[in-house]
Amino acid sequence: MSKTRRDFLVLGLMLAILAVLPLVGLPGWVITYTARIMAFAICAVALDLVLGYGGMVSLGHAAFLGIGSYAAGILIAEGIEDFFIGLAAGAAAAGLYALATGAIAVRTKGVAFIMITLAFGQMAFFVANALSEYGGSDGLTLWSRATLNGTRALKSDTTLYFVILAALVASLGVVRLVTASPFGAVLRAARNNPERVTALGYDVERVRLWAYVLSAVLCGVAGVLIANLTSFVSPALMAWQRSGEFIVMVILGGAGTVWGALAGAFVVLALEEGLSLATQHWKIAFGALLVAVVLFTRGGIAGLFDRSAR
Amino acid sequence: MSFTLLAVQTLNGLQFGLMLFLVAAGLTLVFGVMDFINLAHGVQYMLGAYLTAVLAPHAGGFFGALALALPLTLALGLVLERIVFRPLYGRGHLDQVLATFGVILIVNEGVKLAFGAAPISVPVPDLLSGSVMLTDGLLFPVYRLAIIGAGLGTGLLLWLVIDGTKFGMLVRAGATNAPMVSALGVDVRRLFTAVTAFGAMLAGFAGAMVTPILSVEPGMGDGVLILAFVVIVVGGVGSIRGAFLAALLIGLVDTLGRSFATDILKLMVSAPTANRVGPALASMAIYVLMAGVLAVRPGGLFPSRSAG
Numbered sequence: 001m002s003k004t005r006r007d008f009l010v011l012g013l014m015l016a017i018l019a020v021l022p023l024v025g026l027p028g029w030v031i032t033y034t035a036r037i038m039a040f041a042i043c044a045v046a047l048d049l050v051l052g053y054g055g056m057v058s059l060g061h062a063a064f065l066g067i068g069s070y071a072a073g074i075l076i077a078e079g080i081e082d083f084f085i086g087l088a089a090g091a092a093a094a095g096l097y098a099l100a101t102g103a104i105a106v107r108t109k110g111v112a113f114i115m116i117t118l119a120f121g122q123m124a125f126f127v128a129n130a131l132s133e134y135g136g137s138d139g140l141t142l143w144s145r146a147t148l149n150g151t152r153a154l155k156s157d158t159t160l161y162f163v164i165l166a167a168l169v170a171s172l173g174v175v176r177l178v179t180a181s182p183f184g185a186v187l188r189a190a191r192n193n194p195e196r197v198t199a200l201g202y203d204v205e206r207v208r209l210w211a212y213v214l215s216a217v218l219c220g221v222a223g224v225l226i227a228n229l230t231s232f233v234s235p236a237l238m239a240w241q242r243s244g245e246f247i248v249m250v251i252l253g254g255a256g257t258v259w260g261a262l263a264g265a266f267v268v269l270a271l272e273e274g275l276s277l278a279t280q281h282w283k284i285a286f287g288a289l290l291v292a293v294v295l296f297t298r299g300g301i302a303g304l305f306d307r308s309a310r
Numbered sequence: 311m312s313f314t315l316l317a318v319q320t321l322n323g324l325q326f327g328l329m330l331f332l333v334a335a336g337l338t339l340v341f342g343v344m345d346f347i348n349l350a351h352g353v354q355y356m357l358g359a360y361l362t363a364v365l366a367p368h369a370g371g372f373f374g375a376l377a378l379a380l381p382l383t384l385a386l387g388l389v390l391e392r393i394v395f396r397p398l399y400g401r402g403h404l405d406q407v408l409a410t411f412g413v414i415l416i417v418n419e420g421v422k423l424a425f426g427a428a429p430i431s432v433p434v435p436d437l438l439s440g441s442v443m444l445t446d447g448l449l450f451p452v453y454r455l456a457i458i459g460a461g462l463g464t465g466l467l468l469w470l471v472i473d474g475t476k477f478g479m480l481v482r483a484g485a486t487n488a489p490m491v492s493a494l495g496v497d498v499r500r501l502f503t504a505v506t507a508f509g510a511m512l513a514g515f516a517g518a519m520v521t522p523i524l525s526v527e528p529g530m531g532d533g534v535l536i537l538a539f540v541v542i543v544v545g546g547v548g549s550i551r552g553a554f555l556a557a558l559l560i561g562l563v564d565t566l567g568r569s570f571a572t573d574i575l576k577l578m579v580s581a582p583t584a585n586r587v588g589p590a591l592a593s594m595a596i597y598v599l600m601a602g603v604l605a606v607r608p609g610g611l612f613p614s615r616s617a618g
Contacts, residue, residue: 116543119536119539122536122597127590241415283418287415288416290411294412
């Protein structure tokens, strides 16, 4: 009980800091960069539902982010600028893609599941590259951000920052509600012992599929937010390395915890930014760090995961 | 869509498929024997290509470089296995994904650091330059034919080894039930070391062979790796036979799809629409194929493990 309370205190503190950040007179780029991190944190929180609670190693989550951003970007390019329509379209498009591909992926497990999610992620990437009408591999620059109830309120970076923060809080709430529900209990039980859960009469594949779809919907929302924040969508958003990055965020933060994914997103993106200031070839350092953490942490990262998650 | 073009593209698809097979062959055994997911396998393909491209001017041309690249990629495979993979065998897939993802980041960036980000091109060796007339009006580059020959030859050799030697028997047994093979007194780890290193050399060989027809650049292994994954899940994890058939299927579908999707669509919809939709559909083709196969057979065409 006290551990749960501590977890929520940490989470509350983190969100409180994020809420006052734009009010203390920081330079504009800090605000937009933090907003960007928060949008990616939504994906990490969403992936945690699948990876941490569901035990499914999805290596294709960047596709859902990309699909959401393309849905929003294409609508704006076609003159449909309402924010909520874009949000609904992005969430729906990502969710439908997850429903179709997840239906196939959840029937497999282990290595095959990883490879299949990666392959379907790559498919979205290549389709985006082939959309010559919407910029192809160069991406699509958006003329303007979406309108909020007919106003241009989102033109302000600070307003958009708070919209993204609200979406992050909502995502955390949704994941919390789901994991605390009977559905979440079945999902977690299926991670530990799918046979027994099946024997109890639950349809494990169906539970996994809906968790996968819900996770994708949240990533789609993040994609819509990123598209508006950067006024730009491109296939690079769904490069497979980004899916790997999301996994790193979830794992470094501690999979299956209340605030871990959020912390992981901040740590990873701040680390990348910091390393890239030091050297152009920062990926070598980042990769080495990753290998070292896996090899030299006692019991591997899974050990940390066990201690914090169960 | 003339017959000649169809024939040329079929050969191109065959060539592409055989290259995919060389990359996928080692990988599917690694998955099958040790249930180990190695994202860094594409790195071996890239290193094979780089070693060939960089050594060619110093080693007396393409063939000298190829002769050096093979043992070097084998050695690199052994080093990677010893340092990074070995501690991860008993661990979860998540650790394996993270560590091998880290290896990709290091090697891709390391290659950029050592040889620059610009693509390197390698001339076609004189011996295999030019084209041959296959039938009336059908010209095909000799070099691509050589790749097809090398791929088929390697496939045959692999089949002989896997199907006809004791080592091959152990590998097959390991892919079907590794704990049982281990219980029978076989050192599965040593077997795995051999398979990993051998697989790394095959991927390096594929990388070396494509240097005269593709540009050598950082990250070139990543796309091939993901296609090899598609090949493996379609063929069935751990199955060499499945990997061979799936690789040819995917090579053909991808190549033919890219060349003819737009033309075929033009028969059904207006030309501008076909031009717009065709490329997108073509790039989806192999993934849709994968989805179709898995919908009917979740274990792939030739599931090697009954438990999936």
